[in-house]
Amino acid sequence: MNKIDRIGYNHDGTAAAALAAAYDTPPMAYVRSYGCQQNVNDGEKIKGVLMDVGYGICDSPEQADLILFNTCAVREHAEQRVFGNIGALKKLKEQNKGLLIGLCGCMAQQPQVVEKIRQSYPFVDLVFGVNGIDTLPNLLAQKIEGRKRVLQTPVERTEIVEGMPIRRDSSFRAWLPIMYGCDNFCTYCIVPYVRGRERSRTPAAILEEFKGLVTAGYKEITLLGQNVNSYGKGLDENVDFSDLLALLCTVPGDYHIRFMTSHPKDASHKLIDTIAAHPQICNHLHLPVQSGSNRILKEMNRHYTVEHYLELIEYARRTVPGITFSSDIIVGFPGETEEDFEATLELIKKVRYMQLFTFIYSKRSGTKAADMPDPYTHKQKADRMGRLLAVQEEIACEQTAALVGQTQVALVEGHGRGEGLLNGRLRNNLVAEFAGDPALIGSEVQLHITGSRAAMLTAELA
Ligand code: SAH
Ligand code: SF4
Numbered sequence: 001m002n003k004i005d006r007i008g009y010n011h012d013g014t015a016a017a018a019l020a021a022a023y024d025t026p027p028m029a030y031v032r033s034y035g036c037q038q039n040v041n042d043g044e045k046i047k048g049v050l051m052d053v054g055y056g057i058c059d060s061p062e063q064a065d066l067i068l069f070n071t072c073a074v075r076e077h078a079e080q081r082v083f084g085n086i087g088a089l090k091k092l093k094e095q096n097k098g099l100l101i102g103l104c105g106c107m108a109q110q111p112q113v114v115e116k117i118r119q120s121y122p123f124v125d126l127v128f129g130v131n132g133i134d135t136l137p138n139l140l141a142q143k144i145e146g147r148k149r150v151l152q153t154p155v156e157r158t159e160i161v162e163g164m165p166i167r168r169d170s171s172f173r174a175w176l177p178i179m180y181g182c183d184n185f186c187t188y189c190i191v192p193y194v195r196g197r198e199r200s201r202t203p204a205a206i207l208e209e210f211k212g213l214v215t216a217g218y219k220e221i222t223l224l225g226q227n228v229n230s231y232g233k234g235l236d237e238n239v240d241f242s243d244l245l246a247l248l249c250t251v252p253g254d255y256h257i258r259f260m261t262s263h264p265k266d267a268s269h270k271l272i273d274t275i276a277a278h279p280q281i282c283n284h285l286h287l288p289v290q291s292g293s294n295r296i297l298k299e300m301n302r303h304y305t306v307e308h309y310l311e312l313i314e315y316a317r318r319t320v321p322g323i324t325f326s327s328d329i330i331v332g333f334p335g336e337t338e339e340d341f342e343a344t345l346e347l348i349k350k351v352r353y354m355q356l357f358t359f360i361y362s363k364r365s366g367t368k369a370a371d372m373p374d375p376y377t378h379k380q381k382a383d384r385m386g387r388l389l390a391v392q393e394e395i396a397c398e399q400t401a402a403l404v405g406q407t408q409v410a411l412v413e414g415h416g417r418g419e420g421l422l423n424g425r426l427r428n429n430l431v432a433e434f435a436g437d438p439a440l441i442g443s444e445v446q447l448h449i450t451g452s453r454a455a456m457l458t459a460e461l462a
């Protein structure tokens, strides 16, 4: 692997000066992020950059002078929603001629999307991809100084930009990317094309950010990467993800660590032993299996078998007390037969996941699977999805019911669904709803679990 260049964030102040000249009072920006946590974290950096050049951040598009959609390209449905939402801004732009509208993130990393925006969405002023966040001040300056539209052509970058300003959405839960990109090329997936090659941050850079978060009082820190278990490739030092976790756990403080995503091909006993050895690491493993059929896993280019996967799960169950599992499943991958699908149901019953994120296969142009024969109809796939969800619901219900009567620590994340209710997330990643004072949000409480419905628990303060 080639060495990765690491560069710092800096801009020359042109954008800030242009902005100060163009507005009497500080302009406001609204940034909406779609997709995965990596993208949400990018959105926080975008907000940081915008504040750095003089914007205020607002919570609704109606108050904004700049609206940015930070998009996801992983499924067609996600893309259509974004196009719908952008279309709806046309009216707002007619009422407010000075409004700037931009699209960024993974969709903007695809040339055909940029072309579509160029041709069919003339009221979109600004387009930049995931690799353009540090160049945003420059793009903004060009727009404010009079260029009609600034549409960045997607570029692939191979360096890591450190030291980006960031405005985090929460004061007690933080995302911490440990690596960027993905080299796995699962045949259905667009991510390697839009996020570029896998590159790891140095342990020193991660440790510094981690310490800063702990000092600032963050209670939950989630390490991010498309495949955290391949962390460390291409670094000078010989360090893997388990070593990194152990290093972070040497930092004193009142916090716990989550991480995602673990690719089963690279998850190891060492990782599981590391979770078991450190009370700061949550007893939850998100281990996306995608399919329970070895034939389909091969077609997906996943590089593991159901047998290997189940061995990992069994080892984790033996090694980490109370560990729970969650997973991603794709239903209706091209050529998935009834038999393949039933193998997935079997696997779900064996693992007994607490939570499943399920997706009907979505064809992404440019990926290998897009050229595979796909004889099954959407209706057949949707029927399978219904059957899968019914099986999963039963499993989740049985498992959450087994927790009733226990007392566990939870981080209070926010308001629950009902009046006066709050949500607390247990270390095993389940959410419990309980009555409590909103002042508790952001702190840790002991919850006595009183009841359960599907993947949700009800509780009271212990
Ligand atoms: N890096 C992570 C997943 C990132 S994408 C991993 O390897 O597990 C999140 C999830 O979206 C994937 O796990 C997969 O289940 C789903 N997904 C990705 N591409 C998809 C597609 N074309 N159609 C349907 N679901 C897809
Ligand atoms: Fe996509 Fe596979 Fe990479 Fe995950 S590991 S982001 S599913 S290519």
Ligand code: F3S
Binding pocket: 034, 035, 036, 037, 038, 039, 071, 072, 073, 074, 106, 190, 191, 194, 195
């Ligand atoms: Fe979507 Fe990009 Fe994440 S495609 S899932 S936002 S990496």
